[in-house]
Amino acid sequence: MRCSLADGERPPQFVVISFDGAGVGNGWFRAFRESAARNRATLTFFLSGVYLLPSDHRRLYRPPGHRRGSSDIGFQRPARMRLQARELTAAWNAGHEIGTHFNGHFCGSRGVNSWSAADWRSEIRQFHRFVTDWRRNSGLTHLPDLPFRVREAIRGGRTPCLQGDRQAMFRAFRSYGWRYDASGTGVAAWPRKRAGLWQFPLPGIDVGGRQVLAMDYNLYAVQSGARPGPRRLRDRWERQAGRAYERAVERSLRTDRAPVFIGHHFASWNGGIYQRALLGLMDRVCTRQEVRCVSFEQLADWLDAQTPATLARLRGRT
Known part of the structure; x- marks a missing residue:
């Protein structure tokens, strides 16, 4: 996706949709792959490594600062690993990006x-x-291997709970040749590099007059306190979520066309309303002439193809 802009040319409106954990629960992985195929979209799947580690091999994991064999998101059953590998293979073969959400998802001060x-x-x-x-x-040695070499395939990630000491993280990330980090939060703006890595932060979006991080869990927390809410309110909340996403895209289209970043999990919070809101957004915006629904690596490709003068112009500097 290396296409440099001509002088004065407006950029496409990039929309980057990514998924933390990228597990296979509830059928959402397949639903979003199918939506992407229908809408000419490329997605980023941030895989949690313990989703490819069976429970009976949990002691292979030595998480920093935690008991050997522990994980705050559990491990996996071999039968589920078969499906996990199938989905990852289908995603990679369709051109989607596989990134990392690391392993045990340990948040907080410890x-x-x-x-x-x-x-x-x-x-x-x-x-x-x-x-x-x-x-x-897993003992599933009769199955085909994944179609990518993980060391070469992984070019960036998102940390658990968007946390971590940036200086320490970035030293480690650079040592593996990564190109970007998607662990930050911020405002909608044209990305910059920090410590040699493109920074792709999740922005705040307007939800009923409140600024909420553009992620399904944060919508869930605002709308129903991160607990299942009344069924009678779910249709309204779904429309509110879809409108919030679409307004973010429209606002950027009308102004500086800074990329819009949206993060999700494959969870069915409030009956799956946030997933349906995002699927609806993809149907409405990804095939529009001015819009490109791309992966983080594709966006990094495009940014690297621009001249310093073009990037300064996009950021509003002369």
Whole structure:
């Protein structure tokens, strides 16, 4: 996707949709793959490595600062790993990006916030091993392997709970040749590099007059306190979520066309309303002439193809 802009030319409106964890629960992985095919979209799936590590091999995982074999999101059953590998294979073969959401999803002061660069490197090495050795660890050696080499395929990620010491993280990420980090929060703006990595932060979007992070969990927290809400309100909440996403795209289209970033999980919070809102958004915007629904790596490709003068212009500087 290396297409440099001519002087004065307006950029496309990039929309980047990504999924944390990228597990196979509830059939959402397949639903979004099918929507992407229908709408000419490319997605980023941030895989949690423990979703390719069976429970009976949990002690292979040595999480920094935590008990060996522990994980705040559990591990996987071999039968589910078969489906996980199938979905990852289909996604990769369709041109989608596989990134990392690391492994055990440890948040808070005793979680990734306390990790050193060496801790992050350990976590990344273990992610590589779990993804590479999934057939041997699960006993499913008769199945085909994944169609990518994980060390070369992973070019960026999103940390658990968007946390972590940036200086330590970025030292580790650069040592693996990564191109970007998607762990931050911020405002809708043209991306910049920090420590050699493109920064792709989740922005705030307007939801009923409140600024809410553009992520399904945050909508869930605002609308129903991160607990299942009354069924009678769910249709209204779904429309509200869809409108919030679409307004963010429309606002950027009318102004500087800064990329719009949306993060989700494959969860069915409030009966799946946030997933349906996002699927509806893809149907409405991804095939529009001015819009490109792309992966993070594709956006990094495009940004790297621009001249410094073009990037300065996009950021509003002369």
